[in-house]
Amino acid sequence: MAAPRAQHPFTASSHERTKLFREKVARNLMLVAALALIVPVLAIIVYLFYKASPVLSFSYIIDDPGPMGKSGGIWLPLMGTFYLVLTSLFIVAPIGILAGIYLNEYAPDNWLTRAIGMAVTSLAGVPSIVHAMFGVGAFVAFMKMGESLIAAACTIAVMTIPVIVTATREALAAVPMSFREACWNMGATKWQTTRTIVLPNSVSGILTGVILEVSRAAGETAPILFTGAAASVAINTSSLDRKLVPYDLDDKFMALSYHLYMVADKIAGMPEEMKFGVAAVLIALILSINSVSIALRSWLRSRKKW
Amino acid sequence: MDSSTTSQANPAGASAPEGAGQMSIRTRDVDLFYGDFQALFGVSVDIKPNIITSLIGPSGCGKTTLLRSFNRINERYGNVTTRGTIEILGKNIYDADVSLPELRKSVGMVFQRPNPLPISIYENIIFGLRSHTPKPELGRRGDLDDIVESALREVQLWEVTKNRLKDRATTLTLEQQQKLCIARLLPLKPQVILMDEPCSALDADGIERVEELISELRERFTIVMVTHNMGQAKRASDECIYMYLGKIIEHAPTAELFLNPREEQTAMYIEGRYG
Numbered sequence A: 001m002a003a004p005r006a007q008h009p010f011t012a013s014s015h016e017r018t019k020l021f022r023e024k025v026a027r028n029l030m031l032v033a034a035l036a037l038i039v040p041v042l043a044i045i046v047y048l049f050y051k052a053s054p055v056l057s058f059s060y061i062i063d064d065p066g067p068m069g070k071s072g073g074i075w076l077p078l079m080g081t082f083y084l085v086l087t088s089l090f091i092v093a094p095i096g097i098l099a100g101i102y103l104n105e106y107a108p109d110n111w112l113t114r115a116i117g118m119a120v121t122s123l124a125g126v127p128s129i130v131h132a133m134f135g136v137g138a139f140v141a142f143m144k145m146g147e148s149l150i151a152a153a154c155t156i157a158v159m160t161i162p163v164i165v166t167a168t169r170e171a172l173a174a175v176p177m178s179f180r181e182a183c184w185n186m187g188a189t190k191w192q193t194t195r196t197i198v199l200p201n202s203v204s205g206i207l208t209g210v211i212l213e214v215s216r217a218a219g220e221t222a223p224i225l226f227t228g229a230a231a232s233v234a235i236n237t238s239s240l241d242r243k244l245v246p247y248d249l250d251d252k253f254m255a256l257s258y259h260l261y262m263v264a265d266k267i268a269g270m271p272e273e274m275k276f277g278v279a280a281v282l283i284a285l286i287l288s289i290n291s292v293s294i295a296l297r298s299w300l301r302s303r304k305k306w
Numbered sequence B: 001m002d003s004s005t006t007s008q009a010n011p012a013g014a015s016a017p018e019g020a021g022q023m024s025i026r027t028r029d030v031d032l033f034y035g036d037f038q039a040l041f042g043v044s045v046d047i048k049p050n051i052i053t054s055l056i057g058p059s060g061c062g063k064t065t066l067l068r069s070f071n072r073i074n075e076r077y078g079n080v081t082t083r084g085t086i087e088i089l090g091k092n093i094y095d096a097d098v099s100l101p102e103l104r105k106s107v108g109m110v111f112q113r114p115n116p117l118p119i120s121i122y123e124n125i126i127f128g129l130r131s132h133t134p135k136p137e138l139g140r141r142g143d144l145d146d147i148v149e150s151a152l153r154e155v156q157l158w159e160v161t162k163n164r165l166k167d168r169a170t171t172l173t174l175e176q177q178q179k180l181c182i183a184r185l186l187p188l189k190p191q192v193i194l195m196d197e198p199c200s201a202l203d204a205d206g207i208e209r210v211e212e213l214i215s216e217l218r219e220r221f222t223i224v225m226v227t228h229n230m231g232q233a234k235r236a237s238d239e240c241i242y243m244y245l246g247k248i249i250e251h252a253p254t255a256e257l258f259l260n261p262r263e264e265q266t267a268m269y270i271e272g273r274y275g
Helices: A014-036 A038-052 A058-062 A075-106 A111-124 A128-142 A149-173 A177-184 A190-198 A203-218 A240-244 A256-266 A272-302 B003-009 B063-069 B073-077 B100-106 B121-132 B141-154 B174-183 B204-217 B230-236 B254-259 B264-270
Strands: B025-034 B037-047 B052-056 B080-088 B107-110 B192-196 B222-226 B239-244 B247-253
Touching: A014 A038, A038 A272, A058 A075, A058 A272, A075 A111, A075 A149, A075 A190, A075 A203, A075 A256, A075 A272, A111 A149, A128 A149, A149 A203, A177 A190, A177 B073, A190 B121, A203 A272, A256 A272, B025 B063, B037 B063, B037 B080, B037 B247, B052 B063, B052 B230, B063 B073, B063 B192, B063 B222, B073 B080, B100 B107, B100 B121, B107 B174, B121 B141, B121 B174, B141 B174, B174 B204, B204 B222, B204 B230, B230 B254, B239 B254, B239 B264, B247 B254, B247 B264, B254 B264
Parallel strands: B052 B222, B052 B239, B107 B192, B192 B222
Antiparallel strands: B025 B037, B025 B080, B239 B247
């Protein structure tokens, strides 16, 4: 490289050109990978709704399923999943959020905190079918709930709690430490600080985390398989209140995920569009719960600024 | 939170007794450890009421640690062990019967970066009262309005904020925010105000005005201020404490310390030869 160059030192040498070329390749490769993320989403949604289009209608949503689900609508499974989400939320949100607050705001760094942390991590790694078996043992049998909405909701709650604790901790940790310092130095207790300053500024993150996780879990089949889901239920939905709230807490219930599992594979002569109809409604329900919670988050966020 | 116990705990009252030779803060042989790391070594110091005392010294010498131990806020930052005694208004604050919320009500703190709470200007001022007063005793709206007005007047913030009390405190300029952070301590009628580099986030004008404010406040409070700014220590404080490696090297009236330091080390630091 000792030979004098005719070029100005700022023009790229051949080594520089190789570097720049590699930079471009690396960048575009990663861009393609990132873009690939939207392909399955679009493919799933478009394909599902295309295949389901023959049955999708208002009456499909609000009618009860016909015999074996070969005809009729999906009102009962839809309501089952909806109330499963709601019941699980009521069980898991208080416990998960309170535990998350304790771990983030109070817990000293000692063996107990570390043990709780490890429990949370381990619980998150347990496969959902194992949660289902636990639910059968703990809630259905031992606590004598029977196969019921409440037993299934408890199972979903146990399954989702690690993610909810983690989401709560992350949302709390995002609140600047300086707010807490300001409160403590005026003699506010930790609870006063948490209640008046930390929680109002993290509630958006906490709520979104909780709702997203519970709706995701409620879309799963395994945890409700043995704990309360039924292929069909005998419920007369002719009265309006029975139509809106078809299940009691100790009833077996129909759910979209389990209904899909049944109609997709278990029943001979099932019309194709009935299978896709269930899948389309399930995904639409979960996407709309997600959108609502994201809208809620941005609304809550727009009200805080620091 | 009983108001009668509060007044017993603060015998000096809002107006410091004339000519009482009593020290505001008196520490004896304070050793402080973060885990195994010793941050303070045998600190014994007497801080007088109604003056501004600056803590100076190079980074990591324990100024902020000492400041934070005056309202025991250190203990919120993890595994801290303190030995020795720190008497404030004649009471060892490490005694078992000391209530930390009460202590911190009497010994407030102002931080390096202004940290107004993400609520309205009005609510920032009465936040302390709210956390120390049972709801029924908090007073009527009119009383609270008066408290807010007088606190904001004392920090010369009333004129600029009186028409926007409902605005978020974070919409104020940094200088105004810092004044607000001082003002929100006042309704609690503190005895001591601790300041951890209160001007370091401000521009020159802001520094001047906040220093003026602090200087006015000294008449009613004991003010202890950590500063890295030699000029500020010289201008704004009545006494200076020079610390190095967790020890107090020299404590003297400001003029004396800057003109005639007793210790070679102090002289070297204030001349800017290290630190």
